[in-house]
């Protein structure tokens with residue numbers, strides 16, 4: 212009996228030590244990451260280019276939406292100790308501009324201001340988007356929602372494989388100036404990324420061609436670049452801001468639209484309560500699918516960006532490719 216207890220507490224102690232070591236280790240890694248990307252899919256592209264060159268990290272926790280995020284004190288420390296901060300733009304990450312004022316412009320890439328990206332941007336509004344919420348009007352520090360802004364252009368640029376290649380090129384160019392002695396490796400990483408992504412794009416195009424005539428609605432107007440590139444039939448989006456659920460009148464209007472346009476699917480995102488969606492499709496043949504625009508659950512690796520796009524493709528097929 213005594214022996215058992217002893218062993219048990221020893222085991223417990225070693226678990227505790229192991230646990231705290233793991234904790235310390237992971238927090239050190241994070242704080243030490245020299246290149247920080249704001250959202251996860253941008254972090255995937257960054258890792259592909261910086262692999263073997265320097266440590267990379269992602270600012271937002273897995274699954275956190277840039278539309279509703281607020282910076283923590285530990286985030287400020289991460290940003291200030293980084294060699295480079297890569298972010299999308301002030302309409303996507305409204306929490307970024309203030310903190311970045313105290314960080315050297317040379318240590319930042321604001322992707323929306325890269326000229327080659329600017330020329331590929333799509334405008335962010337179409338006629339289905341009545342429920343627009345602009346953070347300029349609605350920022351309210353007491354309520355951690357309504358913190359969403361869509362500017363003139365669609366800032367969900369990580370959902371464009373075409374723009375992803377330019378993002379990769381911009382990160383490459385910056386890393387070469389920061390780590391000139393590693394320029395050969397950075398070049399190789401870029402080449403590999405472009406080749407892999409081109410292959411992934413071809414595979415996705417082949418798969419999605421079968422569902423190009425299947426209309427669907429989305430709850431968050433985030434997928435425009437991807438839909439345009441692969442010829443998908445997005446019939447509309449019900450909200451721009453995934454943090455705001457539609458009201459009763461809106462639900463009725465959505466049901467009418469689903470019937471009128473003979474939609475096959477409605478895609479939710481993980482943060483939507485299934486109950487709301489069930490109510491919407493009640494009495495129709497419309498199926499419910501799920502899309503994840505942030506690569507939640509995908510581990511950071513050289514290949515993660517392609518994995519992210521492939522997973523999104525599979526999620527589309529899971530709902531659209533049925534009779």
Ligand SMILES: [Zn+2]
Nearest residue numbers: 278432433451
């Ligand atoms: Zn959005």
